[in-house]
Amino acid sequence: MALLTRTQVIRRPIADVFDAVIDGGSFASWNPTSRASSRLDDEPVGNGTKFEWDLRGFGKVIQELQEFDRPRQVRIVPHIKTLEGGHRFRLTEEGGKATRIDHELDMRPKGAFRLFAPLMGVIGRKNLRDTANALQRHLEG
Numbered sequence: 001m002a003l004l005t006r007t008q009v010i011r012r013p014i015a016d017v018f019d020a021v022i023d024g025g026s027f028a029s030w031n032p033t034s035r036a037s038s039r040l041d042d043e044p045v046g047n048g049t050k051f052e053w054d055l056r057g058f059g060k061v062i063q064e065l066q067e068f069d070r071p072r073q074v075r076i077v078p079h080i081k082t083l084e085g086g087h088r089f090r091l092t093e094e095g096g097k098a099t100r101i102d103h104e105l106d107m108r109p110k111g112a113f114r115l116f117a118p119l120m121g122v123i124g125r126k127n128l129r130d131t132a133n134a135l136q137r138h139l140e141g
Contacts, residue, residue, distance in 0.1 A: 004105040004124050008132050009098050012139045014091050017099040018071035020139055021089050024051035024063055030138035032056075033127050057123060084108045087131075101135075103128060 010017055025039035036054040040062070043049065049065040062079040067088065077086035085106035092100040107124045 004103075004107075004128050006103040006105075006128050006132050007100065008103070008136060009094060009100050010136050010139050011098050013097065014071045014093045014099045017101065017135075017139060018074070018089075018091055020135065021076075021091075022049075022065060022068075022074055024049070024053070024065070024076065027051070027053060031134050032130050082110055084110055087128075101132070103132060 022045050025037055028034040028037040031037075033056055034053045035056060036052075038052050040050040040052055045065065045068075047066060047068040049068075051063045052060055053063055054060050058078075058080065064077045064079060065074055066077050066086070067073055067075040071091060073088065073090050075086045075088040085108050088104040088106075090102040090104070092102070094100050105124050105128045
């Protein structure tokens with residue numbers, strides 16, 4: 001499957017947006033793709049921080065923060081046998097009061113699940129749209 005991209009501008013400072021993105025333990029409180037979410041450790045948040053999400057269509061999946069560069073970039077990588085990829089968030093400050101987010105969602109099925117690549121594209125586009133819209137509502141109220 002190809003890389004899916006989306007750009008949005010959220011009317012909140014970059015630090016607020018970044019903090020919301022890396023707070024994977026609270027994703028279920030605002031993200032419609034997550035039925036439940038929890039943090040798996042109590043170390044400072046950074047590269048390697050792990051969460052467990054109960055994702056619609058996938059079940060319980062361990063997610064790990066990678067490419068952590070506060071407040072500019074982070075990648076959330078799922079640990080799942082049937083899928084590779086992740087969701088990269090690139091943040092750019094827009095005048096101090098807004099933040100541009102360039103989303104990159106990469107969902108690559110592995111093994112026999114490659115047959116489901118077209119379905120993954122449909123699911124991926126919907127999940128990316130829903131997550132971006134929910135993040136905006138969550139942060140802008």
